[in-house]
Amino acid sequence: FQTLTYLFFFFSYIMTCSISESRPWTGNYKFQLPIISNQLRSDPQTIQSAATDYGNIVHQKPSAVLFPSSVQDIAALISNSNKQDSIYRAVAAKGRAHSVRGQAMAQQGVVVDMMELKKSRNGQGVVVSGNANSGFYADVGGEQLWLDVLSETNKRGFSPVSWTDYLNITVGGTLSNAGISGQTHRFGPQISNVFEMDVITGKGEFVTCSAKNNPELFYAVLGGLGQFGIITRARIPLQPAPNRAKWVRLLYSDFAAFTKDQEQLISINGGVNYLEGSLLLDQGPPDPTFFSPSDIPRISALVKQNRIIYSIELAMYYDDRTKATVQEELQALLKGLSFIPGFNFEKDVSYVEFIGRVQIGDQNLNEAHPWLNLFIPKSRVLDFDAGVFKEIVLKSNLTQGLVLLYPMNKSKWDDRMSAMTPDEEIFYTVGFLHTSGVGDWQAFDDLNKEILEFCDGAGIKVKQYLPNHATKQEWIDHFGPKWGVFQERKTSFDPRMILSPGQRIFNNN
């Protein structure tokens, strides 16, 4: 098959396509599409590595993997896949493959190993520019990890405003979904914090797009699940980086008080910089990376007694200028909140330590991750607690792993983007981050189905985040009124439906 691959690209490839770029790492030039046969590999180990992801549930083998030596290699691959006689009719960008349902796979197609592009950047994968008048920004390769963005921007005293909790994932991968964390209520998701992108569309065209320049492609790609193009660069706005963070956890036994306080905290303009929430269940010691060993026994006892404890996690950033007043401001914010007296905990850490706080070891191949992430409209979050947390979760004998729950504001999202949110100004994200043995993820999948069926039956109009839908009708329902636009954009930018087949949107029944 490898020989066939080489021959195919060797003979079919003498094409020219003018693409102009002006990027710090490439210079300004027009180029011809290269011959990419040397960049394609199909040895069993390579194929196997592209047929798995963090979920470890779906396994689809591609025919080849492209290790691009340049952005042009990707354009060449896609242009070629558009040809009538192409043997590759499916192409998926793979960032860190931290999807959980095969979204970055391409059965019998070509997976593009985006991380390979890092080599061609010559250490220039994250370039900080700008000035005090017009603002600062970073030009970041789509293959760069958010971890790299943190370290490169911080070196220069800057920082993006919107993050994910975990940073060992690529910029292209999170911008294809949304990129959410405790900053989202204040600054919107990462997709709301992009000035401009370079995208190779499903037609193999290299296009620079922004809200003003090719806006249709710009909005399509943001939250677009990889359906319209491959992001090779994103321009991300920066602010001066704070030095440190006051990091707080507050524990609640009452769900209504917990959500009321979360909503109160996000309603204060210029209040907390970060706000999330999670459930503490009687399934082992609470987060030892945050709580001190001396507090753990009394927290465990509290959880045992209540079965579920809800935890608000917040942070206030500060620097030398605000150092003297931050503690006072923090106390003012906490005043009047209804956490259990004596169950408030505080740490003081560097900003980089805070943003990089979520560390996960290498993927354990004996584990699967049947995750479920939902957005829930605020008006039904109490019903969700009663029906899901207090019934389905507590009755199940499965160890739940981390369960996150925190609110955000719809007005910080842009409805022209492809990402879907519920139809209310405040909505919550809930994440069931289950870990199972590789052979028993099905039990968690059943639990996820039970949760979705409960929501459906109770009329709670949830939207899946990092969506995984089995049928075309489910996708149509997911996009609701935006389905028509989503389809039209597919026809415009990827008419042959080549890109990201692992999402199973257009190649579905």
Ligand code: FAD
């Ligand atoms: P991949 O899994 O490689 O790809 C995801 C999809 O995007 C695929 O369809 C792929 O084809 C497409 N794609 C990849 N690169 C590009 C590109 N350059 N251009 C266009 N399409 C592309 N999400 C959050 O929002 N917040 C979190 O805090 C968070 N934490 C996480 C923690 C862990 C441990 C894990 C496993 C996931 C987490 N996620 C979080 C989800 C994560 O943002 C998504 O799974 C994201 O897609 C992962 O990026 P990736 O580079 O691994 O993408």
